[in-house]
Amino acid sequence: MAKRNDSILDDLALYPWWVNVILAVIVYLSMRYWIPTIQFQNTFYAGMAKIAPVLAPFIAGMILVAAAVSAFDSGRKGQLLKKQKGIGNYLNSIIYGAKASDNICPLCGGEMVLRTARKGPKAGEKFWGCSAFPKCRGKKPHYV
Ligand SMILES: [Zn+2]
Numbered sequence: 001m002a003k004r005n006d007s008i009l010d011d012l013a014l015y016p017w018w019v020n021v022i023l024a025v026i027v028y029l030s031m032r033y034w035i036p037t038i039q040f041q042n043t044f045y046a047g048m049a050k051i052a053p054v055l056a057p058f059i060a061g062m063i064l065v066a067a068a069v070s071a072f073d074s075g076r077k078g079q080l081l082k083k084q085k086g087i088g089n090y091l092n093s094i095i096y097g098a099k100a101s102d103n104i105c106p107l108c109g110g111e112m113v114l115r116t117a118r119k120g121p122k123a124g125e126k127f128w129g130c131s132a133f134p135k136c137r138g139k140k141p142h143y144v
Helices: 008-013 017-037 043-100
Strands: 112-116 126-130 139-141
Touching: 008 043, 017 043, 112 139
Parallel strands: none
Antiparallel strands: 112 126, 126 139
């Protein structure tokens, strides 16, 4: 059996905050005005209906808290994502920028390996060829 620690509030926090605000209003109004007017046969439900108007502000308040959490979470996640992307780009520029900025394939971004031309007018000359050759035909001149 799957372990489920999620409370209703966690579930509610998954929805956009405005959904929860609308839900809170609906729950509050129905508990406050509609549920007490229902004639329940079951004594338990009848008792619940009686105290519903008292509980209404608390239940609605809890849903509003979930709305606030949801709004906060979505904002935080967006920022976190932006931050992580920024760090990723930064690390890439450190790792690849310093080491191989001149040595990545112009076509696919893969690693370049030093090769020697075997035929053609440049036979015997060294050049940088893509390590993904023959899939990728990216190459660069070798200046040294
Ligand atoms: Zn390539």
